[in-house]
Amino acid sequence: MTLTDTNSWTGIREVLLRRIHDRVWQPGEQIPHEADLAQEFGCARTTVNRALRDLAESGLVIRKRRAGTRVALNPPQRATLTIPIIREEVEALGRTYRHSLLERDLRPLPPMLHGAFQVSLGEDVLFLKTLHFADDRPYAFEERYINLKAAPGAQDMSFEDVSANEWLVHNAPYSHGDLSFFAVNADKTLSRKLDTASGTALFAMERITWSGEVPITHVRLIFAPGYRMRTEI
Amino acid sequence: MTLTDTNSWTGIREVLLRRIHDRVWQPGEQIPHEADLAQEFGCARTTVNRALRDLAESGLVIRKRRAGTRVALNPPQRATLTIPIIREEVEALGRTYRHSLLERDLRPLPPMLHGAFQVSLGEDVLFLKTLHFADDRPYAFEERYINLKAAPGAQDMSFEDVSANEWLVHNAPYSHGDLSFFAVNADKTLSRKLDTASGTALFAMERITWSGEVPITHVRLIFAPGYRMRTEI
DNA sequence: TACGATAATATGCATGCACATATTAACGTG
DNA sequence: CACGTTAATATGTGCATGCATATTATCGTA
Numbered sequence: 201m202t203l204t205d206t207n208s209w210t211g212i213r214e215v216l217l218r219r220i221h222d223r224v225w226q227p228g229e230q231i232p233h234e235a236d237l238a239q240e241f242g243c244a245r246t247t248v249n250r251a252l253r254d255l256a257e258s259g260l261v262i263r264k265r266r267a268g269t270r271v272a273l274n275p276p277q278r279a280t281l282t283i284p285i286i287r288e289e290v291e292a293l294g295r296t297y298r299h300s301l302l303e304r305d306l307r308p309l310p311p312m313l314h315g316a317f318q319v320s321l322g323e324d325v326l327f328l329k330t331l332h333f334a335d336d337r338p339y340a341f342e343e344r345y346i347n348l349k350a351a352p353g354a355q356d357m358s359f360e361d362v363s364a365n366e367w368l369v370h371n372a373p374y375s376h377g378d379l380s381f382f383a384v385n386a387d388k389t390l391s392r393k394l395d396t397a398s399g400t401a402l403f404a405m406e407r408i409t410w411s412g413e414v415p416i417t418h419v420r421l422i423f424a425p426g427y428r429m430r431t432e433i
Numbered sequence: 434m435t436l437t438d439t440n441s442w443t444g445i446r447e448v449l450l451r452r453i454h455d456r457v458w459q460p461g462e463q464i465p466h467e468a469d470l471a472q473e474f475g476c477a478r479t480t481v482n483r484a485l486r487d488l489a490e491s492g493l494v495i496r497k498r499r500a501g502t503r504v505a506l507n508p509p510q511r512a513t514l515t516i517p518i519i520r521e522e523v524e525a526l527g528r529t530y531r532h533s534l535l536e537r538d539l540r541p542l543p544p545m546l547h548g549a550f551q552v553s554l555g556e557d558v559l560f561l562k563t564l565h566f567a568d569d570r571p572y573a574f575e576e577r578y579i580n581l582k583a584a585p586g587a588q589d590m591s592f593e594d595v596s597a598n599e600w601l602v603h604n605a606p607y608s609h610g611d612l613s614f615f616a617v618n619a620d621k622t623l624s625r626k627l628d629t630a631s632g633t634a635l636f637a638m639e640r641i642t643w644s645g646e647v648p649i650t651h652v653r654l655i656f657a658p659g660y661r662m663r664t665e666i
Numbered sequence: 667t668a669c670g671a672t673a674a675t676a677t678g679c680a681t682g683c684a685c686a687t688a689t690t691a692a693c694g695t696g
Numbered sequence: 697c698a699c700g701t702t703a704a705t706a707t708g709t710g711c712a713t714g715c716a717t718a719t720t721a722t723c724g725t726a
Contacts, residue, residue, distance in 0.1 A: 208709075221606050221644075233676060244711045249677075265677045266719035274602060276515050279612050283510040283666075369507060373454050379512050380663040383616035383634035401616040401634035409666075411454075430613040433516075433642075442679075466706060477681045482707075498707045499689040 209250040212241055216251060220260060220271055230270045231261070281431040283379070283405075285366050286332050286340060286421075295334040301360050302393075303329035309345065316378070316408055317415045319347050326354055328364050331393055338394045341422045350416040365419075372416050374409035381405050381429070384422060394424045403427045442483040445474055449484060453493060453504055463503045464494070514664040516612070516638075518599050519565050519573060519654075528567040534593050535626075536562035542578065549611070549641055550648045552580050559587055561597050564626055571627045574655045583649040598652075605649050607642035614638050614662070617655060627657045636660045 216231075225231050234252065238245040252269055255261045259276045263269045290297040306324040309317060319325060326346040332339045344364055346354050351372040359367065384390075384404050391398040404422045408415060449464075458464050467485065471478040485502055488494045492509045496502045523530040539557040542550060552558060559579040565572045577597055579587050584605040592600065617623075617637050624631040637655045641648060 221608070227603065235676085244713095245677095246679095246712085247710060249679090250709090252677090263677065264719075265717065266675055268676060274518060274521070275606070276517065277602075278513055278515050280511055280513045283512060285507060288507070369510075370460065373508070375454070377666045378663065379666055380661045381614060381636065382659075382661045383636040385618075385632070385634040399618070399632050401618040403614065403616040426615075428613045428615045430611065433610045433612055440680080468706085478707095479682085480680060482709095483679090485707090496707065497689075498687065499691095499705055501706060 207241070207243060207247075209247050209254070212237075212243070212248060213251040213254055215241075216255060217260070220255075225271050227271045227275075228273045230268050233268060277433060279431045279433045281429065283407075285363075285369060287363065287366060290332070290334040290339060293334065296336075297332070297334060297339075298336070299330055299332045299363050301328065301330055301358070303327065304359065313345065313418055317345065317347070317418050319349065319415065323347075323349070328359060330359070330363065332363070338424050340424065340427075341390060341393050343420045345418045347415050347417065350411055350414045364417075368409075368417055372411065374411050374416055377407055377409035379405070379407050390422060394422070396425050400425050403429065405429075440474075440476055440480075442480050442487070445470075445476070445481060446484040446487055448474075449488060450493070453488075458504050460504045460508075461506050463501050466501065510666060512664045512666045514662065516640075518596075518602060520596065520599060523565070523567040523572060526567065529569075530565070530567060531569070532563050532565045532596050534561065534563055534591070536560065537592065546578065546651055550578065550580070550651050552582065552648065556580075556582070561592060563592070563596060565596070571657050573657065573660075574623060574626050576653045578651045580648050580650065583644055583647045597650075601642075601650055605644065607644050607649055610640055610642035612638070612640050623655060627655070629658050633658050636662065638662075 216237075219225050219231075231237075232240070234245045234248045237248045237252075241248065252261065252263065256263045256269075259278055260272055261269050262272050284292070286299075287297045305327055307327050308322070309319055309325050326348055328342070328344045328346070330342040330344070332342065342365070346364065346368070348355055351368065353371055354364070354367070357364075357367060382404055384402050386394065386396055386398055386400045386402055388398055390396075390402065391400065394402070396402075402422050402425060404420065406418075406420045408418045410416060449470075452458050452464075464470075465473070467478045467481045470481045470485075474481065485494065485496065489496045489502075492511055493505055494502050495505050517525070519532075520530045538560055540560050541555070542552055542558050559581055561575070561577045561579070563575040563577070565575065575598070579597065579601070581588055584601065586604055587597070587600070590597075590600060615637055616634050619627065619629055619631055619633040619635055621631055623629075623635065624633065627635070629635075635655050635658060637653065639651075639653045641651045643649060
């Protein structure tokens with residue numbers, strides 16, 4: 201039997217967590233004040249605060265000033281997923297990474313993206329089409345638009361050695377972004393690139409990143425069949 | 434021009450963040466000690482600590498005792514995604530939710546799941562097949578196995594009114610789980626249930642949850658065409 | 667009674683201090 | 697000089713305290 205150290209904030213968090221799990225405090229119910237808990241555990245209010253703040257961060261309790269702390273009614277199921285650089289993801293699987301640049305040109309932004317990706321009208325963006333490999337087998341197909349206003353250095357890069365993915369991470373840090381996941385059927389091009397039958401269901405990810413108000417890049421990644429994105433909760 | 438209050442930990446965090454973004458501190462580079470920063474900002478070390486801890490949590494800096502704090506080389510791209518109860522997700526879209534239970538029986542655990550879902554050999558599990566609707570249009574198809582040892586009350590539930598999804602969230606809280614996302618082609622059954630052409634690429638999610646060492650449930654959710662899982666980073 | 671001012675209260679946050687702990691650098695001994 | 701011991705150091709965490717702030721309850725007045 202492991203006994204929890206109720207003198208550390210993590211220990212206190214465990215105790216509180218168990219009470220929530222064991223329904224000592226019902227969902228929606230208000231739990232004792234920080235001051236009371238501090239007295240119960242024989243510690244400073246600061247320590248209880250730390251534990252409660254952590255529980256609030258993970259969504260298990262809802263805290264409001266004056267109103268107190270209560271157990272969340274529907275503990276939202278949150279998962280943190282890590283989106284690695286493709287090279288690192290492949291290498292973590294023990295496979296050898298390489299990529300090949302299929303296309304690279306300047307072109308006006310396709311109308312489809314005008315809403316989400318606000319670059320000045322008539323401004324060209326850098327378009328890249330890349331195929332990522334793991335052990336010489338296609339791993340993912342990438343289509344990317346880069347706003348040269350946000351990443352001027354990109355124009356001088358060939359992106360044949362360093363992938364745009366990696367270069368941007370290191371050279372055009374973003375402040376926020378939108379991410380979405382969905383499924384697509386392989387069309388003729390995709391099936392040829394990813395070496396699969398036409399029509400196969402493929403896992404896809406789309407990402408737009410900004411630095412403040414300025415859009416940096418729009419990527420669409422389509423993974424080879426069998427890809428799974430995993431995480432723990 | 435918004436001036437940041439360098440006396441609050443969030444203010445200090447913003448300043449540090451900007452220095453990292455602006456490459457004042459290069460990736461991999463070590464940044465000044467808490468004590469030095471505290472002096473620079475004219476605040477307590479605790480306050481700087483709070484700011485740095487927050488940056489470390491989001492993966493932007495790496496902290497080690499004695500070794501100091503340094504800017505992360507490849508800021509891992511983390512996204513927190515919220516997996517809501519389907520009813521809530523549908524209602525948040527302003528649509529009406531309902532579900533219909535297609536199958537419900539006790540059966541031995543399929544061999545496919547023996548590895549991941551450890552119930553005693555010969556033990557039956559509760560199997561449910563559910564279709565979720567939004568405004569009477571199919572939204573997601575669900576196949577679920579419930580370990581009755583972990584959620585005994587489930588045997589007495591019909592799950593016709595309350596979905597298993599929702600009931601379990603409220604009655605069998607889990608401590609951790611595995612989550613994965615992938616794409617599947619609609620087979621004959623799926624295409625009929627989800628009212629789509631056979632072969633359509635569908636977004637799918639699989640989830641296993643445990644309470645300690647005891648598996649609670651295994652769900653596989655397959656969403657109707659067009660579904661996108663979104664999040665911000 | 668209606669409604670706005672005011673007081674009470676729970677959490678949020680900053681401070682200064684002390685000690686714990688992990689890690690690295692320096693040192694000393696064989 | 698190699699290698700294990702020891703000291704120095706940066707972060708991690710706890711405590712007591714005081715004030716800030718958001719929210720709710722209460723009270724007084726028209």
